[in-house]
Amino acid sequence: MASSLHLQPELVVNHRNIDMTGNREETQEHIAKEKNQTTSRLLSLPPEIQLIIWEFTVTSAEPLFINCACDSSYGGWTEEYYADRELWEKGERHPPWQPGLTRACASIRADALKMFYKLNTFQAGYCYECDLDIVIDWLKTIGAANREKIGKFIFFDANRKHDRNMPKDLIKILRSEVVRVMGGRVESTYDGKGCKHVVRFGPHGDEDLMALEGLFREEIPSKSPLQEVSSVSQRSGEPLPEPRGTDEKDHVAVKVTEMSTHLEELSLLG
Known part of the structure; x- marks a missing residue:
């Protein structure tokens, strides 16, 4: 009966250009040296070209959604809205992951990850139908350092009268961990295109x-x-200064x- 040959994983090595008669320590040292000498061809490009490639790869012209948008973004309770909502509930749609390029090597990650958070727009719905928990979980997962890198994070509702009709939805944000735990600062804008609440994190x-x-x-x-x-409050009798x-x-x-x-x-x- 033919016996099968079993090799321990650590003994299976790339035999190319390796003297197999040498001892095990020399073999492993050679492999480590060969790996260290391998440099990505991307890193051999001029720095300005590298940055253009990183930016093109990790940025999007459209907002990156953290949760399913409110029905107002779909023009009401349409079939498209319910289809997208189902995808989010099944996990087939999800908050954005860090791009694969940022995991290529430490050198690329240092620049590309900063671009990913700084140059993209991250958007979340906040009406009573929207999942706020998934937004909070995502913000926790990326960590404080990456939250501070975010250039634009927006809670948005396409219904420009939403906050007037449903003020409790905005109050829910202001009382959430986004503000109370993570220190987010909310700035509200009403420009006729909807209700927009920009959140900024960090010392700024x-x-x-x-x-x-x-x-x-x-x-x-x-x-x-x-x-x-x-x-200032006591000087009521004094004339107010000019603007x-x-x-x-x-x-x-x-x-x-x-x-x-x-x-x-x-x-x-x-």
């Missing part, structure tokens, strides 16, 4: 408040921020004030 999320604090310091630099707010034009900090202050007022109105409705 405090820029608005820092700019607001800077305005008070310009008025009374010798006092603390709390004293400054009190002093300072289109200074960037003024725009930021107005934006934060309008957003805070809007959120207070929504919380009263809740």
Whole structure:
């Protein structure tokens, strides 16, 4: 009876250009050296060409969806909406994975992964029909460092009256882990094309408040921020200063004030 030959996996080696009469340590050392000398042909291209290839490979002209969009994006409860919703429920559609190029090697990953998060638009629905849990899970999975790389993350509803009719859906976002745990800052925009809520993560999320604090310091630099707010509110008899034009900090202050007022109105409705 012929006996079958069994080889241990670690003894199976590429015998090309290897002296099989040598000892095992020399063989493994040769294989390791041969692998280390292998360099991707992509990395031999000029850096500017590499970056063009990375960007073309990892970016999309269309938003990358984190969950199934609300029915308003489909024009109502259409067959297309229910078909897409079923694909999401079955897992056949899913939040975006990191592109394969970013797993090619550490050198490529360092640039390509940053481009993937910075240059794409990540979009999620937030109406009562949308799965918010899958959005939170995705944000947790990519980690804090990658969340801070995101250039544009949007909660979107194509119905421009949605927040007026269903304010609790927006409040659900503001009370979710996206804001309370991950530190996301929500900026709302109503431009007639729908309800858009941009979320920013990381240290830059405090820029608005820092700019607001800077305005008070310009008025009374010798006092603390709390004293400054009190002093400004007490000077009711004094004439108000003239508007300072289109200074960037003024725009930021107005934006934060309008957003805070809007959120207070929504919380009263809740």
